[in-house]
Amino acid sequence: ILNVEQSPQSLHVQEGDSTNFTCSFPSSNFYALHWYRWETAKSPEALFVMTLNGDEKKKGRISATLNTKEGYSYLYIKGSQPEDSATYLCAAGHQGGKLIFGQGTELSVKP
Amino acid sequence: NAGVTQTPKFRILKIGQSMTLQCTQDMNHNYMYWYRQDPGMGLKLIYYSVGAGITDKGEVPNGYNVSRSTTEDFPLRLELAAPSQTSVYFCASGYEGGRTSPLHFGNGTRLTVT
Numbered sequence: 060i061l062n063v064e065q066s067p068q069s070l071h072v073q074e075g076d077s078t079n080f081t082c083s084f085p086s087s088n089f090y091a092l093h094w095y096r097w098e099t100a101k102s103p104e105a106l107f108v109m110t111l112n113g114d115e116k117k118k119g120r121i122s123a124t125l126n127t128k129e130g131y132s133y134l135y136i137k138g139s140q141p142e143d144s145a146t147y148l149c150a151a152g153h154q155g156g157k158l159i160f161g162q163g164t165e166l167s168v169k170p
Numbered sequence: 171n172a173g174v175t176q177t178p179k180f181r182i183l184k185i186g187q188s189m190t191l192q193c194t195q196d197m198n199h200n201y202m203y204w205y206r207q208d209p210g211m212g213l214k215l216i217y218y219s220v221g222a223g224i225t226d227k228g229e230v231p232n233g234y235n236v237s238r239s240t241t242e243d244f245p246l247r248l249e250l251a252a253p254s255q256t257s258v259y260f261c262a263s264g265y266e267g268g269r270t271s272p273l274h275f276g277n278g279t280r281l282t283v284t
Contacts, residue, residue: 061229068210091269102260103213105272148212156201156220156267157228160213 061085063151065161072139073169079135080164082149086130091152094123094134097163098145106134106147139168172196176261176276183251183283191246191279193261199274201267202244204228204236207258207278216259219244220267251283 064083072078084092091110095103107116112127120137136143146163153159177192195202200221205213205228215228219238233255235247244263248255258280262273 065212090267093268093272095272102275102277103273108268108270108272110269146212150213150268150273152268155226156218157215157226158203158218158264158268158273159215159229160205162210162212 061151061153061157061159063149063159063161065147065149065164067164068162069165069167071167071169074139074141076139076168077135077137078139078166079133080147080166082132082134082151082161084130084132084149084151084159084161085153086127088154089127089130089151090154091158092125092127092132093150093152093158094132095148095150096145097148103148136166139166141168141170144168174261174263174274174276176259176279178279179277180280181282183248183281185251185253185283187251188247188249189251189281191248191259191261191281193244193246193276194242195244195261195263195274196242197263197274198241199263199265200241201264202238203262203264203273204234204244204246205260205262206230207260213260216246248281253283255281256283257281 094106109125
């Protein structure tokens, strides 16, 4: 059974705070780690795809790192803004093409 | 390009009825996926396909069937609908299972079984 875990489940921060979330996944037969941003009533929107141990990706105020040996990825948001409020999903790809999602971290940023 | 198109957008079914959720993509992606959104659980994988003629079970396949006769289409069939199948269903597609590029999602189908 492939289990992808995200923590925390929810997070409430003030505008301007920096925050980070964790995604844990089984490292055996792993081939890729995805991060998506998901707003209510919309489809998930891709943020990053990472494959190699030590990978780091950045898009504006959002960045992510990957550790494939220990099976975790971090997503960082610097200087959170109210428009960053959304659910952040990670998905781990394993041999055979199976992409399994975590349960998501719901971020709420108060002005 | 239309991307990933799902139909219908909404549907209400009575217990025991059956229906097919349609999904088509025009990006020539080899991999396609069906997920359901469970509250507080993110997205659960129902079935996936690595190419035409090949399908495989995901995390929650019971009560569903799929087929992949063409690269473009990946319909999801619900037989004998149950209240537990009330959910929002997302179809997605991608190259090589998302090894180097992300999945593209449809807009979802909201299904209610009463």
